[in-house]
Amino acid sequence: MKKWVFIVILLVLLYLVSLVVAFFAFNNNSKSFGDKIMIVPLEGAITTSGNGDLFGGSSGISSTEVVKLINDLNKDESVKGVVFEINSPGGTVVASQEIGDAIKKLNKTNYAVIREVGASGGYWIASATDKIYSSPMSITGSIGVLGSYLEFSGLFEKYGVDYEQLVSGKYKDTGTPFKDLDEDERRLLQSKINLIHEYFVKEVANNRGLTVEEVSKLATGEFYLGQEAVGLGLVDEFGDVDVAVENMKTELNLTKVDVQRHFKDIGLLDILGGRIFYAMGRGVGDSLVSYELSNNFEIRA
Amino acid sequence: MVEYIKLKKGLVPASLVKRFSAFLIDLIIVNLVVSLPFYNYLISLGSFSSVLKSNDMVLTILTFLIAFGLLFYFTILEWKMGQTLGKALFRLKVISSNGKELNFFQSFLSNVTVPFSIVLLVDVIYMFFKSGHQRLFEVFAGVLVVESKVVLK
Numbered sequence: 001m002k003k004w005v006f007i008v009i010l011l012v013l014l015y016l017v018s019l020v021v022a023f024f025a026f027n028n029n030s031k032s033f034g035d036k037i038m039i040v041p042l043e044g045a046i047t048t049s050g051n052g053d054l055f056g057g058s059s060g061i062s063s064t065e066v067v068k069l070i071n072d073l074n075k076d077e078s079v080k081g082v083v084f085e086i087n088s089p090g091g092t093v094v095a096s097q098e099i100g101d102a103i104k105k106l107n108k109t110n111y112a113v114i115r116e117v118g119a120s121g122g123y124w125i126a127s128a129t130d131k132i133y134s135s136p137m138s139i140t141g142s143i144g145v146l147g148s149y150l151e152f153s154g155l156f157e158k159y160g161v162d163y164e165q166l167v168s169g170k171y172k173d174t175g176t177p178f179k180d181l182d183e184d185e186r187r188l189l190q191s192k193i194n195l196i197h198e199y200f201v202k203e204v205a206n207n208r209g210l211t212v213e214e215v216s217k218l219a220t221g222e223f224y225l226g227q228e229a230v231g232l233g234l235v236d237e238f239g240d241v242d243v244a245v246e247n248m249k250t251e252l253n254l255t256k257v258d259v260q261r262h263f264k265d266i267g268l269l270d271i272l273g274g275r276i277f278y279a280m281g282r283g284v285g286d287s288l289v290s291y292e293l294s295n296n297f298e299i300r301a
Numbered sequence: 302m303v304e305y306i307k308l309k310k311g312l313v314p315a316s317l318v319k320r321f322s323a324f325l326i327d328l329i330i331v332n333l334v335v336s337l338p339f340y341n342y343l344i345s346l347g348s349f350s351s352v353l354k355s356n357d358m359v360l361t362i363l364t365f366l367i368a369f370g371l372l373f374y375f376t377i378l379e380w381k382m383g384q385t386l387g388k389a390l391f392r393l394k395v396i397s398s399n400g401k402e403l404n405f406f407q408s409f410l411s412n413v414t415v416p417f418s419i420v421l422l423v424d425v426i427y428m429f430f431k432s433g434h435q436r437l438f439e440v441f442a443g444v445l446v447v448e449s450k451v452v453l454k
Contacts, residue, residue, distance in 0.1 A: 003382050003389070010377060014370050015334045021366055022338035025359045263341050 036258040037081045037245055038073060042066065046091025046099065046121045061088060063095035069262065070102040080257065081109040081248045084129060085241055090120030093145065093196055093301045100203060103128040109252055111244045114138045114235070119223050120146075121301040123234070124200060127207040131247075133239040134226035141234055143204060144221030145197045147189055147299045152177045193299060200301055208233060312447040314433040315393045320446060323387030327374065330386055335370045339363050368416030375415055380408035384449075394449035403444065411442035 044060035073079050084103070090096065103110060103125065112118070112126035114134035119142035126132050126140070134140055156163060156178060163178035174185045181189070197219065205215040210233055218224075218232055229235040239247070245259055336343065342359060378385045379395040380403060388394065395411075397403045414424040414436070427437040433445060 003384070006382060007378065007386055010374065011330070011334050014331065014374065015337060018335040018366055018370070019338045021362060022342075025362050026342070263344070 034078065034256060034258055035080045035254055036078050036260055037083065037248055037254075038079050038260055038262050039083045039085055039241060039245070040066075040069065040262045041085045041087075042099075042122075042125065043085075043087045046088055046095045046125070048092065048095045048098070061091065061095070061099070063098040066099050067102040070099075070106050074105070074107055079108055080252050080254060081111070082106060083241060083244050083248065084110065084112045084125065085115060086112055086118040086122050086126050087115040088119075088122030088125070089117050090122050090124075090142070090301050093121070093200075093299055096121030096124040096301050097199075097203070099125050100128040100207070104207075109248060111248060113239070113241050113244045114140050114226070115240075120144065124203060124301060127204045127234075131237070131244075132235045133237050133244045134229065134235045135240065136225065136227040136238055138226040138229075138235075139223050140226060140229045141218060141224035141232075142221060143200060143215065143219035145193045145200060145299060145301050146221075147193045149175050149298060150177045151180065153180045196299060196301070312394075312396070312449065314435075315391075315446040315448055317428065317434055319391040319393055319448075320428075320434065323385065323391045323393055326387035326390060327385045328371070331371050331374050332367055335367050336363065365416075371415045372409075372412055375412040376405070376409045379403065379412065380405050388446070392449050393446055395444060395446050398443045398445045407442040407444050411436070411439045411444040414438050 042061045046061045046063065048063050070082075073082055110129045111131045111133060112129040114122070114126055114132065115138065117139040118126045118132075118134065119139055123140050123143065153163065163176075165173050165176065165178070167173045171185060171188060173179070174181070174188060201215045201219045202212055204210070204219070205212045208215070214233070218234065224232060224234060226235055226238060230238065237243075237247075249255075249257055339359070343363075375385060379388075382389075383394045383396060383403060395403060395408070397407055414421040424436045424438050427440075428434045431437075431440065435445065439445070
């Protein structure tokens with residue numbers, strides 16, 4: 001056997017052993033010998049599944065992943081506190097609510113630090129934590145619900161394209177981009193949005209210890225800068241992640257603590273780079289599925 | 302023993318510079334290969350100082366993995382080929398000082414200090430005072446590192 005081949009085989013063997021050990025190490029709940037504070041970055045739009053990207057990672061905030069992470073942190077006794085570093089303009093309603101609910105079930109001291117923006121669904125998540133920090137210039141609030149879709153009926157009319165769809169329920173094709181909304185449908189969708197808005201307001205009021213009336217006054221969809229938000233009771237203190245961590249150490253009376261930034265769990269597929277092909281495949285799959293959907297109405301917080 | 306090798310095979314002990322350079326290359330290669338699956342994790346730890354301060358279990362596992370990966374790498378390659386990648390690049394060869402073929406035990410014993418930094422330090426310091434630039438455990442194992450014209454084929 002040529003010597004180069006032997007060296008390559010040996011290095012591949014070392015890599016594979018490391019790969020297997022890494023796989024088990026990352027799937028072990030207890031990852032520290034001492035107390036630790038976890039920093040969990042939440043960056044991007046909030047959805048239930050996140051968005052696979054071409055580089056094998058997942059961009060945006062996946063509520064499925066975050067809820068799983070919070071459950072894991074709950075079980076990890078070495079974790080004494082969690083700081084959620086939020087940089088999100090919001091996202092889908094259910095995903096925001098799922099993460100908010102999971103945070104409320106977190107049995108560790110938890111803070112939110114709003115970086116550039118923690119608005120709408122991003123603020124919903126922040127409000128579920130024990131304490132909110134932000135920069136005086138951070139964008140926050142924007143408590144409101146948005147329902148939107150693209151409507152092409154005018155374009156179709158211009159080019160002589162007719163829309164025909166057979167539906168069995170009156171509202172089944174409400175929100176299709178191929179026809180204009182009638183008054184009835186508009187009222188129906190608005191009522192759903194109002195319901196979600198009420199729920200959102202109640203959640204924030206409950207989370208922040210404010211009355212529903214107080215939050216309702218702020219819940220116009222307006223965004224507030226951090227310096228305004230402190231006065232309005234939407235943010236507790238000014239500070240960045242370091243300030244939050246220091247304050248958490250003081251609150252928990254921790255002198256020797258390991259501060260760790262959470263990284264996404266890495267599976268064998270991730271390590272081998274297989275996610276690249278998965279993400280590409282999923283991108284194509286998603287396109288096909290969304291093409292099939294007749295209704296593209298989307299509600300976001 | 303060095304003189305014996307010189308006389309018999311026309312070989313000379315490897316220079317310290319070449320030995321350190323070869324070791325550095327091997328160290329980098331093994332570290333890269335073993336750390337690759339932990340890449341995202343290491344990035345997440347942030348600065349190098351926070352890595353050093355961390356008492357994280359994964360980091361401890363990785364440290365052990367690198368240490369014993371190095372031992373495995375040096376032992377197997379020197380036993381089977383008489384050269385690691387670094388040594389091959391600098392045309393160095395590991396031989397048995399008794400003139401016989403290097404066996405597994407000799408290779409293992411000469412490299413057994415690699416995972417243990419403090420012992421390795423003592424082992425290496427010894428090189429500066431020993432003719433033939435042998436490490437202490439190379440003396441125990443009866444191993445010599447010599448200049449070689451043999452290159453990887």
